[in-house]
Amino acid sequence: MKNEMLKFITCGSVDDGKSTLIGRLLFDSKTLLEDQLQKLKEESKDSENLEFALLVDGLQSEREQGITIDVAYRFFSTDERKFIIIDTPGHEQYTRNMVTGASNADVAVLLIDARKGVLPQTKRHSYIVSLLGIRDIVLAINKMDLVEFSEERYLEICKEYRDSVVPQLPNRANFHFVPVSALKGDNIIHKSKNMEWYQGKTLIELLNDLEPFQNSNSEFVFPVQYVNRPHQDFRGFCGTVAGGNIEVGDSIVVLPSKIESKVKSIIYDNREVDSASTQMAITLTLTDEVDISRGDVITKPNHSLHISNSFKADIVWLNENGLRPEEEYIIKIYSKTANCKISVDYGIDIHTFQKVEQGGLELNDIARCTLEIDRDLVLDEYEKNRTLGSFILIDKYTNGTVGAGMVREILEKRRPKRKYTQQDIELNRFIRKFYPEWNCKNIEEDV
Amino acid sequence: MTHLKQLESESIYIIREVVAEFQNPAMLYSIGKDSSVLLHLIQKAFYPATPPFPLVHVDTKWKFREMIEFRDRRAKEVGMELIVYSNPKGEEMDISPFKHGSEVHTDIMKTQALKQMLDKYRFDAVFGGARRDEEKSRAKERIYSFRDKYHRWDPKNQRPELWNIYNGRHNEGESIRVFPLSNWTELDIWQYIHLENIPIPSLYFAKKRLVTEYRGTKILVDDDRVPEELAKKAKYEMVRFRTLGCYPLTGAINSTASTVPEIIDELLATRTSERGGRLIDSDKNASMEKKKQEGYF
Numbered sequence: 029m030k031n032e033m034l035k036f037i038t039c040g041s042v043d044d045g046k047s048t049l050i051g052r053l054l055f056d057s058k059t060l061l062e063d064q065l066q067k068l069k070e071e072s073k074d075s076e077n078l079e080f081a082l083l084v085d086g087l088q089s090e091r092e093q094g095i096t097i098d099v100a101y102r103f104f105s106t107d108e109r110k111f112i113i114i115d116t117p118g119h120e121q122y123t124r125n126m127v128t129g130a131s132n133a134d135v136a137v138l139l140i141d142a143r144k145g146v147l148p149q150t151k152r153h154s155y156i157v158s159l160l161g162i163r164d165i166v167l168a169i170n171k172m173d174l175v176e177f178s179e180e181r182y183l184e185i186c187k188e189y190r191d192s193v194v195p196q197l198p199n200r201a202n203f204h205f206v207p208v209s210a211l212k213g214d215n216i217i218h219k220s221k222n223m224e225w226y227q228g229k230t231l232i233e234l235l236n237d238l239e240p241f242q243n244s245n246s247e248f249v250f251p252v253q254y255v256n257r258p259h260q261d262f263r264g265f266c267g268t269v270a271g272g273n274i275e276v277g278d279s280i281v282v283l284p285s286k287i288e289s290k291v292k293s294i295i296y297d298n299r300e301v302d303s304a305s306t307q308m309a310i311t312l313t314l315t316d317e318v319d320i321s322r323g324d325v326i327t328k329p330n331h332s333l334h335i336s337n338s339f340k341a342d343i344v345w346l347n348e349n350g351l352r353p354e355e356e357y358i359i360k361i362y363s364k365t366a367n368c369k370i371s372v373d374y375g376i377d378i379h380t381f382q383k384v385e386q387g388g389l390e391l392n393d394i395a396r397c398t399l400e401i402d403r404d405l406v407l408d409e410y411e412k413n414r415t416l417g418s419f420i421l422i423d424k425y426t427n428g429t430v431g432a433g434m435v436r437e438i439l440e441k442r443r444p445k446r447k448y449t450q451q452d453i454e455l456n457r458f459i460r461k462f463y464p465e466w467n468c469k470n471i472e473e474d475v
Numbered sequence: 476m477t478h479l480k481q482l483e484s485e486s487i488y489i490i491r492e493v494v495a496e497f498q499n500p501a502m503l504y505s506i507g508k509d510s511s512v513l514l515h516l517i518q519k520a521f522y523p524a525t526p527p528f529p530l531v532h533v534d535t536k537w538k539f540r541e542m543i544e545f546r547d548r549r550a551k552e553v554g555m556e557l558i559v560y561s562n563p564k565g566e567e568m569d570i571s572p573f574k575h576g577s578e579v580h581t582d583i584m585k586t587q588a589l590k591q592m593l594d595k596y597r598f599d600a601v602f603g604g605a606r607r608d609e610e611k612s613r614a615k616e617r618i619y620s621f622r623d624k625y626h627r628w629d630p631k632n633q634r635p636e637l638w639n640i641y642n643g644r645h646n647e648g649e650s651i652r653v654f655p656l657s658n659w660t661e662l663d664i665w666q667y668i669h670l671e672n673i674p675i676p677s678l679y680f681a682k683k684r685l686v687t688e689y690r691g692t693k694i695l696v697d698d699d700r701v702p703e704e705l706a707k708k709a710k711y712e713m714v715r716f717r718t719l720g721c722y723p724l725t726g727a728i729n730s731t732a733s734t735v736p737e738i739i740d741e742l743l744a745t746r747t748s749e750r751g752g753r754l755i756d757s758d759k760n761a762s763m764e765k766k767k768q769e770g771y772f
Contacts, residue, residue: 033478098635100615101607103660110478112658124635131637253488254495258524266520268488298522307476309487309520322495346635360640363495420640427644429634 034240037114037129037162039153040139045170049139049210050102050113053232056217059104098125108236123156123378123392127344127432130160131418134241137166137231142175142207146188148379151196155378158197159342159394161410161434164238166204168231173209177222182207196381198342199411204238206231243306245412248272248280249333250326251362256311264295264311265320270362270415272328274312275303282318283325283406284335287467289314318467323364325406325416333408333416337401340437343370344394347423347430351389357430359401361419367402370421370431389431397433400442410434448472479667483516486655488639489618490520490602493653494527496643497600501558503589504530504550506542507719509604509656511549511675512664516655517602518553529556531601533592535584536561537572537721539697545676558596562588572723573702580721590626599650600643608660618657624648662742669735679738681715681730692726 136157214220249271256264375386410417421431550557687709714727
């Protein structure tokens with residue numbers, strides 16, 4: 029099997045025909061199994077017109093039981109690809125759910141009801157997927173059968189979207205428009221016979237062709253996840269390559285300590301390989317015995333990554349308990365955990381896209397914030413490297429995940445609180461001079 | 476990267492994350508194809524070292540005989556510690572799916588046994604091979620599934636999972652179940668078994684086997700505990716199993732697929748969902764949800 033994997037989030041309400049669209053994709057791609065199909069036929073009122081939404085819905089009972097349904101995952105394949113549909117049901121927690129779903133998506137499929145055109149929710153959904161850095165947004169103009177498959181109506185909606193939504197989005201993206209009828213199957217998998225005026229790709233052709241998300245920074249980035257030390261003679265640094273490539277013999281630098289070494293071997297797939305690239309889960313060994321632990325980042329000497337304890341980020345608040353600005357929160361960013369304090373610069377109203385003045389953060393709020401961390405982190409902007417630029421916030425009292433954020437701007441390092449005495453400095457000089465193999469950092473540089 | 480290699484890397488990432496952040500992890504080894512794939516990924520995650528945690532099997536005493544042989548052999552080959560646990564009270568009472576029914580048997584020998592085992596060994600993270608495509612209610616399952624100190628799943632208190640940043644913080648006594656195969660489908664599992672040549676019990680391959688009708692499915696006459704009236708009607712048929720569990724509760728399917736590629740072909744052609752053959756799932760509607768809340772895996 030040569031095919032890659034593509035994850036896409038579907039946005040829209042039940043009224044837009046989202047469940048019908050997902051059901052249609054599963055049905056037309058022949059993912060449905062006979063027993064599921066049989067059940068669908070029994071449950072549909074009319075066995076000629078199957079109610080595809082039944083395949084996906086069925087969440088009502090769970091809602092009644094009070095079960096949180098934030099994101100549901102469904103799977104189907106074509107000859108080209110494996111697809112994971114990330115579906116975010118529910119209305120009340122929409123921002124939280126969509127942010128959660130979009131964080132793992134390569135592509136977003138937004139549904140627009142052809143009768144209604146661009147609605148306020150279309151803008152909200154577009155804003156969120158753009159905020160999360162999704163670069164390919166598919167606008168599926170649905171229910172074309174209800175507007176007599178009118179080309180004029182389709183073009184009108186495309187124009188409305190381009191004029192009123194696109195210019196206001198926080199990040200650049202590619203927009204792909206396709207007129208469909210999920211209910212009748214037009215332009216989903218099969219080309220529509222009712223819309224011969226449309227020369228573009230069907231929805232599935234688009235999804236087959238779009239590239240999975242890639243970081244724009246192609247430098248080698250390797251956050252150390254786990255140190256594998258089964259015995260004295262082996263010390264492997266395990267992790268997943270979060271950008272770029274590495275080869276045996278390459279010079280590397282460990283951040284934030286800035287210790288340098290060379291790659292001795294790369295282990296992947298139960299054997300030694302010559303090179304490794306992004307997304308591969310590997311183990312590195314180095315030519316020198318250096319002190320590296322979980323949370324350190326290995327990169328190459330001429331890197332452009334930042335080391336700082338302060339940055340600005342867009343934060344989405346995910347919890348019923350709002351932000352308490354006087355409290356410290358735990359930040360988890362790649363494999364690194366630290367303490368941080370958060371202050372809100374301004375909020376963003378996702379209905380109007382306007383900045384609003386606000387001091388706190390409540391559930392579903394989005395705001396630009398300044399964070400101060402109690403130690404140095406290796407960082408990159410979210411647009412450049414998703415791994416080094418995304419984080420979650422954990423409440424110390426409840427252990428819950430209360431927020432999620434994207435690094436937008438890395439600030440000058442704040443002065444460390446620690447003051448060194450003359451004795452500290454002298455001792456540090458002495459050790460650096462006579463015991464260079466200890467790789468002791470220069471504390472005079474640190475102030 | 477092929478989708479299988481991508482799934483592999485994502486699963487290895489999850490496995491390493493758990494082992495780095497938890498004190499006392501273990502893998503719940505159920506001997507089936509998903510467990511076999513998970514074990515293979517765990518080995519890869521720590522290669523060249525032996526994975527630094529034990530395998531645990533909750534033995535209901537009604538597993539297929541071949542499963543037990545396979546379990547012991549694999550644990551030896553892999554070099555991981557194998558912990559086998561059965562509910563002593565249930566064993567003493569001779570709980571049987573034939574006599575006590577599947578619901579009682581599953582509760583006592585599986586759910587209760589699992590909780591006892593977790594209390595005894597105090598694992599704070601337990602790997603399992605569940606997948607989201609298995610069943611509608613699993614579609615929304617998290618990768619890290621939190622359990623309180625009574626091993627209950629609290630659906631209202633699950634943490635959102637963004638990107639691949641997992642929050643493993645927990646209080647003393649709380650634990651997580653981890654599902655690194657969440658995004659794999661049944662077809663992915665079989666393709667990967669083929670690609671990586673992963674050993675699985677031969678019960679998955681079609682063979683002439685002695686089977687008998689029981690509660691609408693064909694079950695294997697695996698030992699002399701099968702009630703006489705059932706054993707009397709038994710006859711040899713070309714069958715295989717799509718899932719493995721307790722033999723009286725696991726339906727065989729008629730098949731001639733005796734190699735992995737033939738199974739994949741069959742899967743693409745026959746198209747019924749794999750849990751169709753599990754008696755335990757048809758007990759009650761929405762049963763999976765209920766079982767999960769009670770602590771069933």
